[in-house]
Amino acid sequence: MKIVDFRSDTVTCPGDEMRKVIFEASVGDAGYDDDPSVNELESLAAELVGQEAALFVSSGIMGNIVSTLTHCRRGEAILVGDKAHIYRYEGGGFSAITGVLPYVLDDEAGVPSPESVKDACPIRNVHFAQPSLLCLENTHNDRGGLAVSPVEFQKTVEMGHDMGLAVHLDGARIFNAAAAWDVDVKEYTASVDSVQFCLSKGLGAPMGALLCGSEEFISRAKFARKMVGGELRQAGFMAAAGIYALKKNVDRLVKDHENASIAEGLLSSAGLTVESVPEGTRATNMIYFHLPESGPDSEELSRRCLDKGVLLNAMEPRRIRLVTHLDMDEKDLRRGLEVILEEVSNS
Ligand SMILES: Cc1ncc(COP(=O)(O)O)c(C=O)c1O
Missing domain, CATH: 3.90.1150.10 (Aspartate Aminotransferase, domain 1)
Structure with a gap:
């Protein structure tokens, strides 16, 4: 049965074709940027999401943590939805590891409203932790897997930028959002400062996620990934599965x-x-x-x-x-x- x-x-497992690709992958030491499959995956990911660069990380949570470590200093605040994966389902990593304070906003509509983003930013005063990052999630897992429209998403991103915040997209399933609205994924990903998306969910690869952003952001994110033990070596076996997933399973x-x-x-x-x-x-x-x-x-x-x-x-x-x-x-x-x-x- x-x-x-x-x-x-x-829970998906690689089929025969993906297993063959994994078996035959060209690999090298990714810590020295020597792994051709990892390099190819990172270039492909950056191109697909309309960002300059990408970094292969072992999981979506690692992508979110590395991103927060790169954007924020300890004692700063992040704006995050009340049902967001980063806030509720990552073992408190954003606070334990990155040392930031969450300002929690209602995300019933998938992303917090632009007004709530504006209202959550305190005046610049030593009493208040200053927010540096707005975290959005699309599709939103705990809100029924809903996909926010590109237009509504963009309004909240713009308000974040207007308030001087960097915007990180937890896009674990951003390709599902793009499919639901029948748009190019760039409509969500090109305007944010960083996005992580997962290979091991609907795309069917065994593991891995990509953190994407500007060249400058990704070069700093490499330090954070190293710090959390996320620098992998012959990761090309898994990167090859990721390339296959991006080409065949979107x-x-x-x-x-x-x-x-x-x-x-x-x-x-x-x-x-x-x-x-x-x-x-x-x-x-x-x-x-x-x-x-x-x-x-x-x-x-x-x-x-x-x-x-x-x-x-x-x-x-x-x-x-x-x-x-x-x-x-x-x-x-x-x-x-x-x-x-x-x-x-x-x-
Ligand atoms: C929205 C969202 N972000 C991040 C993650 C974490 O991904 P991973 O399990 O690869 O760490 C998940 C996992 O389900 C998720 O649903």
Whole structure:
């Protein structure tokens, strides 16, 4: 029985073609800039997002931490959304490692409003930690995987710049946002001061993320990456998988969105409460839904589904997240949902 794994888009495993590319990769010591595959990946990434340079890091969280270390000094503040991954899901790394203070803004609409960015900047006075960085997330994971439109995104970026802040985009799934709005990813990434995007989510590579920015920013970010132990050696094996992922797996992301939309329809028509994304934003490859009080809670449902080869993410006692990805076709999706719906009604 094939496992249907809805826990995340990070669960995908390389297929035969990607494995061949990994096996045959040209490698060298990336610490000496000698790895041709890493160099090629960094150039490709920078070009795709419309920035001057890029740095291969081992994970999205490392990209966010290296970026914050590069933009900010200890004791400065960052403006960050209240449900942002950087704030809630990175083990407190931004405070423990980078020593910055978060000014937390409502990000219900995906990105904080321009007004809230303006209001959060205190007057220049020794009492107040001075913000130096605005962190945005798109797509926004905990807000239902929503994709903010390029226009709304740009308004908040501009306000950040007007207030003298650098803007960092946690674009772990920025290619999903671009696919949802059918725009070139540069519409989000060219105007920010730094962006990190992940290779190991919807793009299906085994690991890695790219931190992109100006030549000057990336040359400083290399010091921060070294400091956190992120300088890799024959990383070309993984970079080759990343190049493959960027060339082959971007255009197919719309399929994951279509599958998520099918799942949403099936869950809703079975009477479950599915979270909808706010007006003006678009759904991508995630579905969050709520379980009725009368049936099993999230943990119980996950246990039951696991016995039938279906894996879920129990986010809260009655809130479940499902994520679609390239290791799941429509047939798998429908079978997985059949199991979920059967177990929900089996109280
Ligand atoms: C929005 C966002 N940023 C960053 C990350 C962290 O990525 P990684 O798991 O590669 O550290 C994730 C992971 O799910 C994410 O959803």
